Amino acid sequence: MSGLKLSQQTLFAANNTPVLALPELSFLPQQCWAILGPNGAGKSTLLRHISGIDSEQGAANVCAEWHGQPLPSWNSRRWAQQRSVLPQHHGLMAALSVAAIVQMAAYPWGGSHPRLAHCLDDIVQTWDITQLLERRWPTLSGGEQQRVMLARSALQLALAEPSEPRLWLLDEPLAALDWPHQQTVFHACAQMTASGATVLASVHDMNAPFAFATHALVMGQGEVLWAGEVSADGYVAALEAAFALRLTRLSHPEYAHGWLVPLKP
Numbered sequence: 001m002s003g004l005k006l007s008q009q010t011l012f013a014a015n016n017t018p019v020l021a022l023p024e025l026s027f028l029p030q031q032c033w034a035i036l037g038p039n040g041a042g043k044s045t046l047l048r049h050i051s052g053i054d055s056e057q058g059a060a061n062v063c064a065e066w067h068g069q070p071l072p073s074w075n076s077r078r079w080a081q082q083r084s085v086l087p088q089h090h091g092l093m094a095a096l097s098v099a100a101i102v103q104m105a106a107y108p109w110g111g112s113h114p115r116l117a118h119c120l121d122d123i124v125q126t127w128d129i130t131q132l133l134e135r136r137w138p139t140l141s142g143g144e145q146q147r148v149m150l151a152r153s154a155l156q157l158a159l160a161e162p163s164e165p166r167l168w169l170l171d172e173p174l175a176a177l178d179w180p181h182q183q184t185v186f187h188a189c190a191q192m193t194a195s196g197a198t199v200l201a202s203v204h205d206m207n208a209p210f211a212f213a214t215h216a217l218v219m220g221q222g223e224v225l226w227a228g229e230v231s232a233d234g235y236v237a238a239l240e241a242a243f244a245l246r247l248t249r250l251s252h253p254e255y256a257h258g259w260l261v262p263l264k265p
């Protein structure tokens with residue numbers, strides 16, 4: 001079985017509280033999944049478990065397969081050469097330069113890679129961080145920090161072998177970004193997906209998945225309510241159930257899918 005396959009299971013927080021009841025789910029190559037749900041529904045928990053971060057902390061391991069094999073442990077170099085993670089919280093305090101942070105993407109290859117210089121040039125352009133390279137991390141604005149971490153994460157997968165399976169896990173990639181830089185995330189996800197990778201990204205904007213995702217996973221409080229193609233009718237109904245609101249779809253001059261707008265409670 002190719003891609004990422006999750007077994008039916010319950011995911012737990014670090015204090016062993018049950019957080020999310022998962023059904024069996026499959027995320028295939030060339031699929032980009034948007035993960036949506038209310039605050040506290042378990043989006044980060046899911047991404048952290050898949051990435052392996054929580055197993056490093058001693059929480060329950062996730063029952064999952066990656067291309068037919070049990071999910072590798074967090075510190076597996078091989079796994080780091082195939083999957084890249086953008087965490088919700090960066091937790092970085094050090095006064096490192098932006099250039100040093102972005103190049104951390106090469107750590108899974110021992111810090112150097114034959115394509116590093118070439119890929120770095122592309123990534124720096126794409127994420128609009130040329131002017132930031134010599135700046136120290138704590139001096140950056142919130143959106144600038146987010147772009148740096150997106151660049152680091154994207155570079156890690158750019159260094160991966162295109163013929164190998166690749167997984168991009170993005171926890172709220174749109175957070176703190178202005179509209180033009182949100183478009184960069186959409187394009188990067190689409191490109192990564194088209195190149196054969198599997199992408200999972202949590203978002204709060206219910207219109208965003210139309211711009212970048214092939215599929216959506218909609219969570220209620222602690223459970224998965226719906227999983228399917230973004231273009232399917234069930235997507236909107238699932239959002240209404242997840243957020244306990246009514247939505248209407250307005251026509252849009254440029255987007256065939258229209259624009260979802262909440263109605264008054």
Ligand SMILES: Nc1ncnc2c1ncn2[C@@H]1O[C@H](COP(=O)(O)OP(=O)(O)OP(=O)(O)O)[C@@H](O)[C@H]1O
Pocket residue numbers: 013014015017019037038039040041042043044045046
């Ligand atoms: N270490 C912990 N101890 C106790 N509860 C935790 C812990 N970590 C997470 N939780 C709880 O697990 C639930 C799911 O959290 P999670 O961060 O996955 O939600 P989320 O869907 O990503 O939310 P948001 O949209 O607010 O980012 C929340 O109720 C959270 O308070």
